[in-house]
Amino acid sequence: GQQVMQIPQYQHVQEGEDFTTYCNSSTTLSNIQWYKQRPGGHPVFLIQLVKSGEVKKQKRLTFQFGEAKKNSSLHITATQTTDVGTYFCAGEYTGGFKTIFGAGTRLFVKA
Amino acid sequence: SAVISQKPSRDICQRGTSLTIQCQVDSQVTMMFWYRQQPGQSLTLIATANQGSEATYESGFVIDKFPISRPNLTFSTLTVSNMSPEDSSIYLCSVRTSGRPIVTQYFGPGTRLLVL
Numbered sequence: 001g002q003q004v005m006q007i008p009q010y011q012h013v014q015e016g017e018d019f020t021t022y023c024n025s026s027t028t029l030s031n032i033q034w035y036k037q038r039p040g041g042h043p044v045f046l047i048q049l050v051k052s053g054e055v056k057k058q059k060r061l062t063f064q065f066g067e068a069k070k071n072s073s074l075h076i077t078a079t080q081t082t083d084v085g086t087y088f089c090a091g092e093y094t095g096g097f098k099t100i101f102g103a104g105t106r107l108f109v110k111a
Numbered sequence: 112s113a114v115i116s117q118k119p120s121r122d123i124c125q126r127g128t129s130l131t132i133q134c135q136v137d138s139q140v141t142m143m144f145w146y147r148q149q150p151g152q153s154l155t156l157i158a159t160a161n162q163g164s165e166a167t168y169e170s171g172f173v174i175d176k177f178p179i180s181r182p183n184l185t186f187s188t189l190t191v192s193n194m195s196p197e198d199s200s201i202y203l204c205s206v207r208t209s210g211r212p213i214v215t216q217y218f219g220p221g222t223r224l225l226v227l
Contacts, residue, residue: 042203042218042219042220043154043203045217048215088153097142097207098144098156101153101155103152103153
């Protein structure tokens with residue numbers, strides 16, 4: 001079935017270091033979305049990528065969608081303690097309206 | 112944007128009982144979903160709540176266990192029936208804004224359920 005794989009499961013970084021999480025689908029996606037969930041909170045929509053090879057930036061966050069629309073990444077430059085939480089990718093497939101969530105990457109930032 | 116509220120925010124229930132969770136949205140939305148998230152885990156889609164018709168359930172979820180109502184475009188309920196400790200989880204209501212190709216999906220604050 002349709003599945004979105006996400007790695008790593010956890011990442012511990014020192015404040016100021018960079019962080020990247022990766023998502024991969026075995027089949028082509030129509031779009032991919034990224035969410036952030038703070039501890040004890042609910043997922044909050046960050047961005048949606050639709051076009052092949054698309055790159056979008058939000059301040060220190062850079063989102064990429066692969067040329068084949070099967071993989072995506074989220075890169076955070078110079079992490080801050082406010083970046084802690086779990087980052088989820090969620091893929092949507094052609095012809096469907098539901099999103100399949102990756103397992104999430106939990107980010108820990110040490111001050 | 113869409114603001115979603117859920118009731119109750121948390122509950123502790125005895126096994127064998129049922130709990131109905133309410134989801135209210137501040138605007139009319141076409142697409143509404145119910146997810147489950149176990150502690151430290153990802154989100155699993157339970158069903159799509161369809162207005163005026165039966166919900167569409169994902170594999171592993173059945174109507175008898177998780178009946179859903181969607182009487183209008185701003186409200187839905189999810190019932191967790193005949194609960195067991197394995198049903199302990201966070202249940203999240205979610206909506207998608209209209210418009211393609213760019214859409215935005217919003218989540219409610221969740222209902223934390225503990226079944227003893």
